[in-house]
Amino acid sequence: MRFHLPNRAAKILVFLIALSFWGCSATQPPAPVEAGTGNSIKIGRILASRNGIVVCVEENAARIGAQVLADGGNAVDAAVATAFALAVTHPQAGNIAGGGFMIIRSPDGEVDAVDYRETAPLAFHPEIFLTPDGKIDKNKVENPHLLVGVPGTVAGLALAHGRHGKRPFHLLLMPAIRLAMEGFIVPPLLAHDLRQNARKLSRHSATSRVFFHWNGNPLAAGERLKQPELGSILRAIASEGPDIFYQDWIADTIARTVRKGGGLLTADDFKTYEAKLRKPIKFPLAGGTLIGMPPPSSGGIAVAQILGILEDLPVRKFDPLGPRAAHVLAEAMRRVFRDRAMYLGDPDFVDVPVERLLSLAHLKKLRDSIDMKKATPSEKLWFEPLAENEGGETTHISVIDRDGMAVSNTYTLERSFGGGVMVSGTGILLNNELGDFNFRPGHTDRKGLIGTLPNIPMACKRPLSSMSPTLYVRDNKVEIITGSPGGRTIINTVACILFNRVFQEQSPAHCVWGPRLHHKWFPDRITLEKSAWPDATAKALARMGHTIHEQPAQGSAHSIFLDPVRGYVGVGDFRRDGWAAGPVQ
Numbered sequence: 001m002r003f004h005l006p007n008r009a010a011k012i013l014v015f016l017i018a019l020s021f022w023g024c025s026a027t028q029p030p031a032p033v034e035a036g037t038g039n040s041i042k043i044g045r046i047l048a049s050r051n052g053i054v055v056c057v058e059e060n061a062a063r064i065g066a067q068v069l070a071d072g073g074n075a076v077d078a079a080v081a082t083a084f085a086l087a088v089t090h091p092q093a094g095n096i097a098g099g100g101f102m103i104i105r106s107p108d109g110e111v112d113a114v115d116y117r118e119t120a121p122l123a124f125h126p127e128i129f130l131t132p133d134g135k136i137d138k139n140k141v142e143n144p145h146l147l148v149g150v151p152g153t154v155a156g157l158a159l160a161h162g163r164h165g166k167r168p169f170h171l172l173l174m175p176a177i178r179l180a181m182e183g184f185i186v187p188p189l190l191a192h193d194l195r196q197n198a199r200k201l202s203r204h205s206a207t208s209r210v211f212f213h214w215n216g217n218p219l220a221a222g223e224r225l226k227q228p229e230l231g232s233i234l235r236a237i238a239s240e241g242p243d244i245f246y247q248d249w250i251a252d253t254i255a256r257t258v259r260k261g262g263g264l265l266t267a268d269d270f271k272t273y274e275a276k277l278r279k280p281i282k283f284p285l286a287g288g289t290l291i292g293m294p295p296p297s298s299g300g301i302a303v304a305q306i307l308g309i310l311e312d313l314p315v316r317k318f319d320p321l322g323p324r325a326a327h328v329l330a331e332a333m334r335r336v337f338r339d340r341a342m343y344l345g346d347p348d349f350v351d352v353p354v355e356r357l358l359s360l361a362h363l364k365k366l367r368d369s370i371d372m373k374k375a376t377p378s379e380k381l382w383f384e385p386l387a388e389n390e391g392g393e394t395t396h397i398s399v400i401d402r403d404g405m406a407v408s409n410t411y412t413l414e415r416s417f418g419g420g421v422m423v424s425g426t427g428i429l430l431n432n433e434l435g436d437f438n439f440r441p442g443h444t445d446r447k448g449l450i451g452t453l454p455n456i457p458m459a460c461k462r463p464l465s466s467m468s469p470t471l472y473v474r475d476n477k478v479e480i481i482t483g484s485p486g487g488r489t490i491i492n493t494v495a496c497i498l499f500n501r502v503f504q505e506q507s508p509a510h511c512v513w514g515p516r517l518h519h520k521w522f523p524d525r526i527t528l529e530k531s532a533w534p535d536a537t538a539k540a541l542a543r544m545g546h547t548i549h550e551q552p553a554q555g556s557a558h559s560i561f562l563d564p565v566r567g568y569v570g571v572g573d574f575r576r577d578g579w580a581a582g583p584v585q
């Protein structure tokens with residue numbers, strides 16, 4: 001294995017020096033904490049507060065959530081207001097036509113797991129993405145209209161608010177409505193993502209009219225983005241209630257757009273949609289309890305398995321940037337992603353063996369199969385013949401209020417800006433979430449195409465997700481609130497953060513801003529964040545038999561940690577322009 005990273009050591013040194021001064025990297029230090037409008041809100045890349053904190057990907061939305069806390073709302077109120085605001089200011093993933101998962105822990109210790117994942121239309125079936133001869137039909141899997149699932153966001157936020165909210169629901173939408181109608185200044189991240197996705201977005205006239213100038217250029221940083229049509233939809237939801245999104249003209253309009261493009265969604269699919277309360281995953285870990293989402297999210301089980309495998313290894317003695325820590329993390333991830341593929345799916349359609357997967361006996365078996373000195377080939381973990389090789393954007397919100405209510409919410413359109421399809425006259429961007437199903441039942445290959453049966457397409461089924469909104473509780477106090485975007489990397493990003501905090505006892509800044517890694521079983525390789533890991537670590541991993549792959553960045557974990565001195569500390573992840581905001585008093 002040859003490495004072409006002559007400056008890696010120097011970059012690592014600068015990276016760690018920056019962290020030691022609460023920086024996030026040599027090229028992007030965090031902004032200082034500063035007073036917000038009317039001095040009622042303080043905001044920064046990192047923020048300590050005993051009065052509540054909201055951490056998310058966009059500054060306007062973070063301020064809105066923090067203002068809800070300042071005005072007497074609780075953590076659920078703030079999360080709902082932030083999520084609707086992100087539908088306006090972070091259209092890459094913020095949405096009202098996507099879906100997600102929310103973990104809520106009340107001050108009395110009660111936990112709700114809200115599943116508002118999208119569902120497949122009634123017309124879906126296992127061979128929906130195949131040609132008549134049983135191969136994957138590229139025209140189908142690349143048609144964004146066919147990938148649109150029944151949106152769950154509005155129903156999910158309404159369900160969470162109905163159970164826990166204090167402020168009137170309609171008032172929580174008002175800041176988002178105002179931002180849509182009056183507009184906001186396009187931040188550099190949104191401008192960058194519009195450029196990166198220009199080809200996809202410009203294919204659809206309704207989308208192009210909102211995000212592009214008449215000459216075809218996308219909006220640039222510093223320009224004002226107004227979305228009055230989206231503002232009208234939000235106003236309708238506020239005035240008529242969330243059911244209007246599913247039972248009336250909004251659903252009809254969305255369904256017509258989808259069918260016109262070759263999709264299968266109908267108004268009847270909207271009428272049958274239901275956000276659900278699930279039994280949360282609760283896993284004992286290091287004297288506390290890890291709380292995560294159950295299926296159809298794979299996040300709760302997978303994160304618990306990774307950390308459960310590692311807990312009885314001497315990981316507390318490992319250098320967090322050294323090859324031993326990276327090796328055992330990757331080996332645990334490899335085994336957990338194999339379990340994920342084999343057993344996890346929508347529990348309304350698949351019998352998921354949750355207790356067995358999290359049992360001490362099963363975790364010990366996985367742990368004992370790890371060779372501490374060399375990598376295990378992923379193919380050895382498979383017990384059926386592999387097929388021969390063939391040729392996302394999400395966002396997370398963490399909230400804590402002054403009473404200790406905690407919310408961890410991850411929601412998505414799937415890819416950045418979903419499929420790029422906007423419903424004309426509404427400003428609504430549609431999800432392309434049904435691409436998370438296994439396209440070809442029974443076909444799994446070495447390149448990472450998974451065809452295991454628990455996640456095959458079916459009518460009304462929810463595709464398996466990697467979203468991992470997570471809480472860690474110890475001594476009846478929420479110590480960590482975290483989650484991330486990033487497709488299958490989500491699980492491993494969250495696992496890295498918890499590994500760094502629970503086992504390594506690193507600072508909040510190090511936990512969020514430090515380097516991450518990823519292994520997803522197939523393809524059989526360990527992915528490291530470029531220039532973040534020491535060169536010696538990468539070379540040692542290669543000698544242990546790992547195939548090394550690099551990516552610029554992994555995830556964006558906007559998180560909150562309990563600090564015994566400063567109270568709660570919110571950390572916005574610099575990888576996707578994260579902000580932490582909270583009331584001054």
